[in-house]
Amino acid sequence: MKIVIAEFMDEVAVATLRARFDTRYEPTLVDRRAELLPLLAGASALIVRNRTQVDVALLEAAPGLRVIGRLGVGLDNIDVPACTARGITVIPATGANAGAVAEYVLGTAMALLRMAYTRSAETAAGEWPRAALSSGREIAGKTLGLIGFGGIGQLTARLAQGLGVNVIAHDPMIDDASPVWQRTGVVATPLAVLLAQSDIVSLHVPLTTQTRNLIDHAALARMKPGALLINSARGGIVDEAALAAALRAGHLGGAAIDVYDEEPLVAGTAFAGLANLILTPHIAGVTLESNVRVSALIAERVAAQLQSAALK
Incomplete structure (x- = not known):
């Protein structure tokens, strides 16, 4: 059986697959689609990230494909119904990068609240901007509103509570009577109320027709003056032009954005020149540790799926 891996994966996990299967690992294949498609002609498995x-x-182009391993959790780059119709199993790395994303959310929130970590050059030059940087805010006592309360949202809540943060959440997929609310100590909250009460709003939902542009001009206007927005979920959930306008107008205190409607960002984006903004290139869930966990999980599950298929 042949496995094609089209994006970067931990080398140890790749080696475990090579020991058992004919494995083609080229992390730049994602950028060479014309070469990728012919390679899939005899493939039983494909492993990808989000690109x-x-x-x-x-x-x-892959008539023999039986399983697709996703090195991450979002599936918006995979036509899941088409895979299902062809009998192809799609395996996401659910939970393996939750810790990395939760830390990203809290780390960027604290950096934005303090707004003191982008002035090193001035301090090194002897300008000493102490007065300008003395009005930062602490995260303790703030209210964090989570839109989406799955595994990543719940872990983010637990870490935030350890810092003295009050956590509320909105998730229409979880009933208000669900024991998860009592177990986590998080209050189930309507979306409009969450936006109005939160000092920090963090997104943890997939991109669907229902969530596209969920955070638009109207939603941003409902947020508290000076509040922060963090999107480590999926591009397209936030109306980027509306967010840039809210930041320029001073309505929001800042934002951290890791995912975009179009990736990579185009030069001259609406975000250009904004000081109260952290932009990262879709790496919230990617750390040295999470890459090992995600890769090992997908290698194990893809191998198990292929072994199961061989026994049928």
Whole structure:
């Protein structure tokens, strides 16, 4: 059986697959689609991250495909219904990068609240901007509003509570009577109320027709003056032009954005020149540790799926 790995994966995990299967690992294949498709002609498994577009054209080029491993959790780059119709199992790395994302949320929130970590050059030059940087805010006592309360949201809540943060959440997929609310000590909150009460709003939902542009002009206007917005979920959930306008107007205190409607960002984006903004290139869930966990999990589950298929 042949496995094709089109994006970066931990080398140890790749080695475990090579020991058992014919494995083609080229992390730049994602950028060479014309080469990738012919390689899939005899493949039984494909492993990707978020950039490889697993669409109908790719699936048609891979008639023997039985399993797709996703090195991450979002599936918006994979045509899941088309995979299901072809009997292809799609395996996300659920939970393996939750810790990295939760730390990103809290780390960027604290950096934005303090607004003191981007002035090193001035301090080194002897300018000593102490007065300008003495009005930062502490995270303890703030209210964190989580939109989406799955595994990552729940872990983020637990870490935030350890810092003295009050946590509320909105998730229409979880009933208000669910024991998860009592177990986590998080209050189930309507979306409009969450936006109005939160000092920090963090997104933890997939990109769907219901969540596209969920955070638009109207939603941003409902947020507290000086509040922060963090999106480590998916691009397209936030109206980027509306967010830039809210930041320029001074309505929001800052934002941290890791995912975008179009990746990479185009030069001259609406975000250009904003000081109260942290932009990162879709790495909230990617650390040395999480890459090891995600890769090991996907290698194990893809191998198990192929072994199961061979026994049928």
